[in-house]
Amino acid sequence: MNSVFLPILIPLIAMMLLIFVRPTRFGRAVMVAGSSLLLIAAIHLLVQVRSQGIISLYMGAWEAPFGISLVIDMFSALMLVVSALIFLAISVYIPGFMPRKTSGNRFGVFFFALAMGVNGAFITGDIFNLYVWFELMLISSFVLITYCKQREQYHAGIKYLGLNFLGSLFLLAGIGLLYGKTGSLNMAHIAAMFAQNGFPEGINLSASLIFLAFGIKAAIFPLFFWLPASYHKPNVTITALFAGILTKVGVYAMFRFFTLIYLQDGEAWHMVFMVIAGLTMLYGGFAASTQYKMRKILSFHIISQVGYMVMGLGIFTPLAIAGSIYFIMHNMIAKTNTFLVAGMIHKIKGSYDLKSIGGMLKENPFLAVLYIIPAFALAGIPPVSGFFAKFILIKAGFEAGEYMVTAVALFTGLLTLYSMIKIWNEAFLKADTQEKTEINHRGKLRIIDYFPSVLLGLISLLMGIFANTVFDYVQQAAEILMNPDLYIDEILQ
Numbered sequence: 001m002n003s004v005f006l007p008i009l010i011p012l013i014a015m016m017l018l019i020f021v022r023p024t025r026f027g028r029a030v031m032v033a034g035s036s037l038l039l040i041a042a043i044h045l046l047v048q049v050r051s052q053g054i055i056s057l058y059m060g061a062w063e064a065p066f067g068i069s070l071v072i073d074m075f076s077a078l079m080l081v082v083s084a085l086i087f088l089a090i091s092v093y094i095p096g097f098m099p100r101k102t103s104g105n106r107f108g109v110f111f112f113a114l115a116m117g118v119n120g121a122f123i124t125g126d127i128f129n130l131y132v133w134f135e136l137m138l139i140s141s142f143v144l145i146t147y148c149k150q151r152e153q154y155h156a157g158i159k160y161l162g163l164n165f166l167g168s169l170f171l172l173a174g175i176g177l178l179y180g181k182t183g184s185l186n187m188a189h190i191a192a193m194f195a196q197n198g199f200p201e202g203i204n205l206s207a208s209l210i211f212l213a214f215g216i217k218a219a220i221f222p223l224f225f226w227l228p229a230s231y232h233k234p235n236v237t238i239t240a241l242f243a244g245i246l247t248k249v250g251v252y253a254m255f256r257f258f259t260l261i262y263l264q265d266g267e268a269w270h271m272v273f274m275v276i277a278g279l280t281m282l283y284g285g286f287a288a289s290t291q292y293k294m295r296k297i298l299s300f301h302i303i304s305q306v307g308y309m310v311m312g313l314g315i316f317t318p319l320a321i322a323g324s325i326y327f328i329m330h331n332m333i334a335k336t337n338t339f340l341v342a343g344m345i346h347k348i349k350g351s352y353d354l355k356s357i358g359g360m361l362k363e364n365p366f367l368a369v370l371y372i373i374p375a376f377a378l379a380g381i382p383p384v385s386g387f388f389a390k391f392i393l394i395k396a397g398f399e400a401g402e403y404m405v406t407a408v409a410l411f412t413g414l415l416t417l418y419s420m421i422k423i424w425n426e427a428f429l430k431a432d433t434q435e436k437t438e439i440n441h442r443g444k445l446r447i448i449d450y451f452p453s454v455l456l457g458l459i460s461l462l463m464g465i466f467a468n469t470v471f472d473y474v475q476q477a478a479e480i481l482m483n484p485d486l487y488i489d490e491i492l493q
Helices: 002-020 025-052 074-097 105-123 127-145 151-182 187-197 203-218 226-230 236-260 266-289 294-315 318-349 365-379 385-399 403-429 447-465 467-482 484-492
Strands: 055-058 069-072
Touching: 002 025, 002 055, 002 069, 002 105, 025 055, 025 069, 025 074, 025 105, 025 467, 069 074, 069 105, 069 484, 074 105, 074 236, 074 318, 074 447, 074 467, 105 127, 105 236, 127 151, 127 236, 151 187, 151 203, 151 226, 187 236, 187 484, 203 236, 203 266, 203 294, 226 294, 236 294, 236 318, 236 467, 236 484, 266 294, 266 403, 294 318, 294 385, 294 403, 318 365, 318 385, 318 447, 318 467, 365 385, 365 403, 365 447, 385 403, 385 447, 385 467, 447 467, 467 484
Parallel strands: none
Antiparallel strands: 055 069
């Protein structure tokens, strides 16, 4: 099972290569090659999990619960594949949209450090190790968000670091309390102790702290303020990377803890998740509808879409959990793609402000098609992936009798559609308002610049066309989350 370590080993080797080679084209080749190998390894692990079930690796041959366990079930395998797709798309996108003087090897080092932190968080079976991976993500993402060294990026970076550092403190405190009650750091071992002996007094304090920590990381209501204050400031390449991955790691960790460890007071926590999901969807949707800058619209919609993911955790049925996993995967791809398209529009027009751009449909009809696919996916229009993701969640909500949160989800879908249509009308249908002197300074897109958006757009379409096949995978992931004994037995056997 040494292949379990590949999602960490590949970024580590890529980082070392980028540190020691000179900043030439070889450095960019390392980024693309490393991301490609990461995707191949993730697909290999997904196939392994599909055929063999949960796979694990004990670091240093120290078996659980004494050593650090790396565990890959269907949920983590799917997350590895989707995040690797995004890293590959971004690695190809970088040369055309990052300033040449800042897109060298140093950027690649922190790019792969972030990849290593993300993958480590997905596959660790140890709660303190999870904290370490989150810290690596925080440090790497702070460097990336301030990378081009502009004043507004430093302001955004301080807000981003401050609130996420607070989340890390909550996480560390929650882990400390959990360790104090159990004497263990292994997730499966802690879950097994709770299943056998019941829950010790005061364990809800640990659950509350960890909920706050992951709530900040995931940008749920009302812990989201850092996201719209920071995501629209850095280079669009970095924003696209963050939008597709970072908040979803927080959601993933929330699912892992509240389906494996914190199962006491289940009904109370499920109600909390449903209320939070509804408020997150509504706030993000309404806030996005008032904006006229593309990146601000898309940033607020990151918040509203997280609400759908948390909704499944609140309903807490196998269908709802499967729907949330489907939605996470779809949203990671579609949200990244919308930012990539926004970056291409900015390169041509020189602005993200919808009031000052237009005429894109006539000027670049292919780019219009590339926008329509992720926009339809986010709005939930068939046959793209978002329709089926939302359909599964809505169906689960009606079957569980959770009509209020389901109605909020439907209404938020209309708000998302309104925002996507607003971007379409202003950027593509409206006549170009720029002066001829401004037109002469527009950038030009190369053929390779389209490739990341084409790749992600095709994935969104295929996830819709082959929705039944995708559902088989997410259903298997949901079954493991809903039956924690399967996870526990694999680790502690």
